[in-house]
Amino acid sequence: MTISEAIGQSIGAFILWGFLMAFLYTLVSKINKKDKGTIQLAFIMMTSYFxxxxxxYETVTLIDWATYDVLTIGVIIxxxxLIKKPKPIAFMYLIVGLSINACLFFAMYYDIYVLEQTEVWWLWTLYAIGINVVDLLMxxxxxxxxxxLGLVWVCNQVKARYMHRASALK
Incomplete structure (x- = not known):
């Protein structure tokens, strides 16, 4: 195992620990509240990462990680x-975060396995930093x-403009 692989596994363990702590925190802080949506999302993410x-790590490829993120997005959707209540803010962040991660995995897969790129360039740095930052944000x-980050606000603004234009066309 190279040092970069060891660092990657250590960061992965830290992120897994983060999702475990997020689940435990939401469980403790929201257990007596009516809306359990954040607890359920934290459980889904903790289970997925666990x-x-x-x-x-010897046989898994980047396409496997991308597929895993897409499956997790499917479970969240x-x-x-299935829930009939308004979705927590975390719902949108998890969908966007997992989508970014999946896109980065697909891009790296294409770069390494299809284009057979062997030299480090900006995409590799973007991948290394992006995956970890997105995981921490989730x-x-x-x-x-x-x-x-204002992500839900931006989505609501776009949705409102789209709905306004759609109703004006009728």
Whole structure:
């Protein structure tokens, strides 16, 4: 195992620990509240990242990680359809965060396995930093459940403009 692989596994363990702590925090802080949406999302993310820890780092490829993120997005979307209550702010952040991660995995897969790129360039740096920053942001949003990047606000603004234009065309 190279030093970069060891660092990657250590960061992965830290992120897994973060999702575990986010789940435990939401469980303790929201257990007596009516809305359990954030607890359920934190559980989904903790379970997803926990199960991914059992993947064999020797044989797993970037396409496997991308597929795993897409499956997690699917589980979150199904959860969102099944609940009848308004979705927590974390819902949008998790969908966007996992989508970014999946896109980065797909891009790296294409670069390494299809284009057979062997020299480090900006995409590799973007991947290394992006995956970890997005994971940390997802942990953070599960803990604080606030729209700290304005993502939900922007989505609501776009949706309102789209609905306004759609109703004007009728």
């Amino acid at each position: 199960l991914s820890a059992f993947l064999d 199904v959860w969102g359809v 942990v953070l949003v599960l803990i604080i459940n606030k729209d700290f």
